[in-house]
Amino acid sequence: MGGIVVIGGGIAGQSVCERIRERNPDVPLTLLCKEPSLPYDRVALSHLLAGETTREQIQLRPAEWYDDAGIAVRFAQAHELHLDARECVIEGGEALAFDHAVVCTGSEPLMPPVDGIDLSGVVAFRDPGDCDEIVRRAQSARNAVVIGGGLLGLEAARGIAALGCPVTVVHLVDRLMERQLDAGAAELLLAAMPALGVDVRLEAATAAIVGDERAEGLRFADGSELEADLVVVSIGIRPQVELARAAGVAVERGIVVDDRMVTSHPRALAVGECAQHRGTVYGLVAPIYEQAAAAADTLAERASSYDGSVQSAKLKVMGVDLVAIGQASGAREVVAADASSGSYRTLVVDEQGHAAGAVLLGDTRGHELLLEKVKTHEPVDDLLALLVEAGEASAADLPDSAQVCNCNGVCKGAIVDAIESKGLGSTQEVVAVTRAGAGCGSCKPLVKEILMLQRGGLGEEPSYLCPCRKQTREQLAAVVRERDLGSVSELSEACGAGRDCGTCKPGLAYLVSQVQENRHREERHARFINDRVHANIQNDGTFSVVPRIRGGVTSPDELRRIADVAERHGVRMVKITGGQRIDLLGLRKEQLPAVWEELGMPSGHAYAKAVRTVKTCVGTDFCRFGLGDAIGVGIELERMMEGLYTPHKVKSAVSGCPRNCAESYVKDIGLVAVDGGWEVYVGGAAGGTVRKGDLLDRMDDSESAIRLALAFLQHYREEAEYLERTYAYIERVGIEAVRDAVLDPSEQARLIERYAIAKAAADPDPWLERREPVHPKQFAELDTEPEPITPIDDALTRQEAW
Amino acid sequence: VNGFLRVGRADDVPMLEGRTVMLGSRRVAIFRTPDGFHAIGAVCPHAGGPLADGLVADNCVTCPLHNRRFDLRTGTAIGDHEGVEAHEVVVLDGELWLRAPAELEQAA
Numbered sequence: 001m002g003g004i005v006v007i008g009g010g011i012a013g014q015s016v017c018e019r020i021r022e023r024n025p026d027v028p029l030t031l032l033c034k035e036p037s038l039p040y041d042r043v044a045l046s047h048l049l050a051g052e053t054t055r056e057q058i059q060l061r062p063a064e065w066y067d068d069a070g071i072a073v074r075f076a077q078a079h080e081l082h083l084d085a086r087e088c089v090i091e092g093g094e095a096l097a098f099d100h101a102v103v104c105t106g107s108e109p110l111m112p113p114v115d116g117i118d119l120s121g122v123v124a125f126r127d128p129g130d131c132d133e134i135v136r137r138a139q140s141a142r143n144a145v146v147i148g149g150g151l152l153g154l155e156a157a158r159g160i161a162a163l164g165c166p167v168t169v170v171h172l173v174d175r176l177m178e179r180q181l182d183a184g185a186a187e188l189l190l191a192a193m194p195a196l197g198v199d200v201r202l203e204a205a206t207a208a209i210v211g212d213e214r215a216e217g218l219r220f221a222d223g224s225e226l227e228a229d230l231v232v233v234s235i236g237i238r239p240q241v242e243l244a245r246a247a248g249v250a251v252e253r254g255i256v257v258d259d260r261m262v263t264s265h266p267r268a269l270a271v272g273e274c275a276q277h278r279g280t281v282y283g284l285v286a287p288i289y290e291q292a293a294a295a296a297d298t299l300a301e302r303a304s305s306y307d308g309s310v311q312s313a314k315l316k317v318m319g320v321d322l323v324a325i326g327q328a329s330g331a332r333e334v335v336a337a338d339a340s341s342g343s344y345r346t347l348v349v350d351e352q353g354h355a356a357g358a359v360l361l362g363d364t365r366g367h368e369l370l371l372e373k374v375k376t377h378e379p380v381d382d383l384l385a386l387l388v389e390a391g392e393a394s395a396a397d398l399p400d401s402a403q404v405c406n407c408n409g410v411c412k413g414a415i416v417d418a419i420e421s422k423g424l425g426s427t428q429e430v431v432a433v434t435r436a437g438a439g440c441g442s443c444k445p446l447v448k449e450i451l452m453l454q455r456g457g458l459g460e461e462p463s464y465l466c467p468c469r470k471q472t473r474e475q476l477a478a479v480v481r482e483r484d485l486g487s488v489s490e491l492s493e494a495c496g497a498g499r500d501c502g503t504c505k506p507g508l509a510y511l512v513s514q515v516q517e518n519r520h521r522e523e524r525h526a527r528f529i530n531d532r533v534h535a536n537i538q539n540d541g542t543f544s545v546v547p548r549i550r551g552g553v554t555s556p557d558e559l560r561r562i563a564d565v566a567e568r569h570g571v572r573m574v575k576i577t578g579g580q581r582i583d584l585l586g587l588r589k590e591q592l593p594a595v596w597e598e599l600g601m602p603s604g605h606a607y608a609k610a611v612r613t614v615k616t617c618v619g620t621d622f623c624r625f626g627l628g629d630a631i632g633v634g635i636e637l638e639r640m641m642e643g644l645y646t647p648h649k650v651k652s653a654v655s656g657c658p659r660n661c662a663e664s665y666v667k668d669i670g671l672v673a674v675d676g677g678w679e680v681y682v683g684g685a686a687g688g689t690v691r692k693g694d695l696l697d698r699m700d701d702s703e704s705a706i707r708l709a710l711a712f713l714q715h716y717r718e719e720a721e722y723l724e725r726t727y728a729y730i731e732r733v734g735i736e737a738v739r740d741a742v743l744d745p746s747e748q749a750r751l752i753e754r755y756a757i758a759k760a761a762a763d764p765d766p767w768l769e770r771r772e773p774v775h776p777k778q779f780a781e782l783d784t785e786p787e788p789i790t791p792i793d794d795a796l797t798r799q800e801a802w
Numbered sequence: 803v804n805g806f807l808r809v810g811r812a813d814d815v816p817m818l819e820g821r822t823v824m825l826g827s828r829r830v831a832i833f834r835t836p837d838g839f840h841a842i843g844a845v846c847p848h849a850g851g852p853l854a855d856g857l858v859a860d861n862c863v864t865c866p867l868h869n870r871r872f873d874l875r876t877g878t879a880i881g882d883h884e885g886v887e888a889h890e891v892v893v894l895d896g897e898l899w900l901r902a903p904a905e906l907e908q909a910a
Contacts, residue, residue, distance in 0.1 A: 498859060499859065499860060500859065500860050501859060501860065501862070501864070501871070502857045502858060502859020502860060502862070502864065503857060503859075503864055503869070505857055505859065506857075524816065524819065525816065525817060525818035525819050525857075525858060526857075528857065528866065529852075529855035529856070529866045532819075532855075537852075537855065537866055537867070539849065539867065540850065541850070541851065541852040541855070541867075775816050776813075776814065777814045777815070777816070777821055780821075781821050781822045781823060781854070782809055782810035782811075782814055782815070782821045782822065782823040782832065782898070783809070783810065783822075783823045783824055
């Protein structure tokens with residue numbers, strides 16, 4: 001039994017493997033990946049270009065998934081396919097035996113055969129490597145050009161514009177996306193482009209790319225020229241058929257397959273952009289899923305019949321909502337356009353009066369229903385009535401077979417089943433379980449609507465701050481506000497929160513302190529041990545001490561003092577932390593007050609759900625690439641934020657240039673100096689979850705960048721759930737909601753005002769409790785005493801001078 | 803008090819917190835709740851966590867290291883886990899007294 005070899009680690013290969021495993025958990029299965037990386041979601045490339053996601057996030061499955069599914073992944077290219085001998089020779093010469101091979105070799109970007117196509121600065125838009133190169137070049141390019149005004153070309157142009165580089169789309173024919181759009185929709189789309197920062201030049205035939213070593217511009221057939229030092233090519237795809245052709249399989253434009261996805265050789269199947277079915281090569285993702293399912297049926301010896309896909313394309317760029325389904329023109333069509341709102345909706349039927357296509361621009365409501373009608377060739381008498389009905393359709397009107405998530409090929413029925421059988425209560429859970437909405441995310445509102453429908457008006461299952469009493473953060477905050485409660489005990493008294501298991505008490509303590517803007521009554525029994533003794537408990541019950549070293553900048557004098565303290569008190573380990581701080585580990589509770597006194601430095605809050613660190617690079621102080629004063633700005637930012645408690649820890653960084661040596665892109669709050677200003681990133685993470693932060697805004701000077709960072713910090717303090725990191729909060733509410741909340745000038749002013757009140761009332765240094773403990777036994781047991789403090793005369797003055 | 807050992811002052815244990823004391827060869831954690839004082843073994847049997855440093859609510863303490871919970875009155879663990887021993891504690895004139903274990907009966 002040789003099993004199945006799937007050749008090609010793209011979406012098609014991945015999808016074929018998944019469908020095969022669903023039908024047969026035992027058949028030996030090998031996936032050959034040419035690139036040294038696991039299959040990723042190429043549909044998300046435009047998000048990668050826009051900096052909205054990372055390479056890790058667009059990986060389709062984690063490495064463990066392949067182990068669990070019993071799929072052998074080989075990172076090697078297939079060199080020869082011997083179908084009669086049933087073996088595939090891979091690089092290195094090894095021959096893999098098989099019963100069936102599924103060719104999923106995909107496609108290559110089509111490059112126009114013009115002079116200059118090989119110049120440096122000419123890039124295709126096809127894989128993450130291309131994305132990296134485009135981002136890198138767009139940062140310094142003066143002008144960019146995208147050749148090709150199709151779906152992918154427009155997404156590339158929008159991504160480049162978002163990076164601040166002027167960009168022009170040049171397109172051969174007289175309208176954008178001519179394969180999907182009718183003239184009316186194309187005209188409206190064209191009109192929307194300037195607002196996205198994208199120029200368009202139609203009917204422009206590129207004759208050559210000019211330049212000596214690197215691209216300097218385009219020359220068109222009419223002799224005119226356009227300056228450009230970055231040229232992105234996105235004119236179409238060319239199926240990769242060489243392997244199949246050499247194996248003797250029938251090849252036309254793509255590898256010819258029948259309705260069972262079998263090629264001209266019974267041992268070989270083909271799926272995806274390399275396959276040609278009934279004369280069509282599909283370049284979109286949805287048909288790949290349908291083909292993969294048909295191929296898996298064939299291999300499982302089940303009846304399979306693929307009769308082609310209805311093409312449906314969704315433009316995934318900010319500011320334009322566009323869905324194009326099936327044919328753009330037919331025997332009859334109806335158009336509903338509203339110039340005032342910029343919406344344009346059309347429905348097309350064929351000669352037999354069956355639904356054949358639709359274009360929805362500006363207002364895409366009901367596209368799932370229209371796609372379903374087009375797929376099933378539903379007879380339509382009153383086109384306008386159907387268009388209106390679709391616009392008003394809710395999730396309830398969709399049939400179970402309607403595809404909700406085109407990225408991952410999930411239909412409504414599967415979502416309903418999962419909600420029912422697994423008792424799912426939140427959109428987040430549904431996305432995690434069904435994968436619907438895990439791709440480009442544009443179907444998430446519909447996923448939520450289906451969930452709401454299934455829950456029969458119960459609403460999204462909330463996350464409770466006090467799960468025992470089923471009380472949410474909002475409910476409890478309202479109680480604190482209305483009754484002006486000043487402590488956790490008063491809140492427990494008022495509504496029972498925290499009375500039962502007590503694990504929510506630290507969350508309640510944060511809530512009360514936040515609502516009361518730090519003018520609450522502190523109760524240590526509601527705090528985790530770390531916040532009772534202001535140090536971080538370790539696995540053996542000892543504590544670690546991390547003094548504040550703003551911006552990670554210290555001095556010989558300070559280092560000498562730290563070293564002396566470590567020696568005197570027998571610190572078991574001195575460790576440099578990831579946040580550019582120094583950690584003294586292995587101290588007993590009783591040693592803490594004396595250690596703090598001798599250090600004469602304020603608390604670094606390394607033990608708390610609070611503002612932790614601001615990392616910096618040396619910026620303009622020393623670095624020859626520095627564009628901004630990272631150290632000065634970092635220290636200032638840390639001063640402004642320190643002492644504030646937050647729903648979860650907040651780590652920050654300030655980098656002096658986009659080389660990002662302080663890792664600002666993966667911090668909760670990250671500032672990056674760029675030419676002529678500062679970028680503010682929020683929601684980054686580099687722990688158990690890795691996420692690049694979202695660019696909140698770009699500011700002209702460091703003062704306004706710090707102000708924006710503080711407004712975001714206050715917004716997060718007020719709106720996030722307890723123990724919800726900034727990245728989780730932003731993913732839950734969406735970056736647009738955050739932008740709305742912190743960029744509006746009057747909202748921002750109110751946030752800053754509340755921040756200032758809370759900051760003024762915050763305890764600047766809890767380590768001063770060494771001199772005035774909140775309880776005689778704060779740092780000791782019944783039979784022990786805190787080590788005596790050797791008062792150091794200048795300790796407090798020195799600390800104040802800090 | 804007959805058979806008991808004086809171990810500290812009641813005021814030394816803050817409300818809804820715990821503090822420890824050596825009782826012979828073992829460390830005991832004494833907790834103060836609105837219902838009075840409770841004493842149990844101070845060391846979590848799971849990974850040695852200091853139970854006196856845990857959060858207290860509803861006559862239970864949650865270990866600060868990995869969140870195992872114990873009933874303060876009986877020492878039994880919530881859930882299917884090993885518990886800790888319970889000790890008898892009394893307050894007299896503001897002083898805390900623990901019942902002496904067999905090894906210390908002479909001293910008491």
